[in-house]
Amino acid sequence: MAIFWAMLKKDLQVLRRQRQVVYITLIIPTLLAVVMPLILVFVTLQGFGQEASGMIAIAPANLTHLSPDMQQLVILVDYMMPAYFLMVPIMVGSVFAAGGMITEREHKTMEALLYTPLSLRQLLSAKLFAALVPALVVSWLSALGTALAINIPCWLLRGITPFPSPIWWVILFWVLPLTAALGLTFSLLISASAQTYQEAQQKSALLVVPLTLLLTGNITGVIAMDLKAYFLLGAAFLLANIILLILASRRYRVEQMI
Secondary structure, eight states, rough: OOHHHHHHHHHHHHHHHHHHHHHHHHHHHHIIIIHHHHHHHHHHHHHTTTGGGGGGGGGGGGGGGGGHHHHHHHIIIIHHHHHHHTTHHHHHHHHHHHHHHHHHHTTOOHHHHHSSOOHHHHHHHHHHHHHHHHHHHHHHHHHHHHHHHHHHHHHHHHHHOOOSOOHHHIIIIIIHHHHHHHHHHHHHHHHTTTHHHHHHHHHGGHHHHHHHHHHHHHHTOOOOHHHHHHHHHHHHHHHHHHHHHOOOOOOOOOHOOO
């Protein structure tokens, strides 16, 4: 386990010197987890979202005690916001994973790691661990920012705090870690053939597509994500992680990593 923490410390020192990684880590969570929810709250509670009032018809029975605008806000927060919030762990995770592997190769430091007693599987596991820890920290801090962005205005304007709901507890502690891991394992697979950090990042952006489709489905009413659906989504991500890990372990060869 000491090796994993040493790899974490080493990778963080390397990534901290890359401005692109720092900017992405700061800007994306701030926009998706703080700015967007804050805008959503004020637009809804100030009555500018009346064109979406049809959503109240699908409000669960436990929301009927709320005012129409609060019902609308809760539906937006629980059924639409998760899809773009989950872009945070995917994008941050892929940034850390791609940055760690490609940077080692670009700086010609991977060869030194390969001469250590670590097996290739242990090295890849340590790299994933070193990327997963900061990705989860950033994602959970983003969730804290979301909670403040939603609850403070709601408390001041309506006297209630709607976040987090039961759906969000499942998202934060079941779906989110697996989503971050999915970004890591996909980036690890991509990094096996990518020659530059930018190339790895461009290919890793493909993971955003399924979340965009999920968001579109929620907005159009084609998909209605409830607690059961998020449990199943997490299970699907778990299976995808296992498959990607198997593929990545088969693609990596010592001669490719030097």
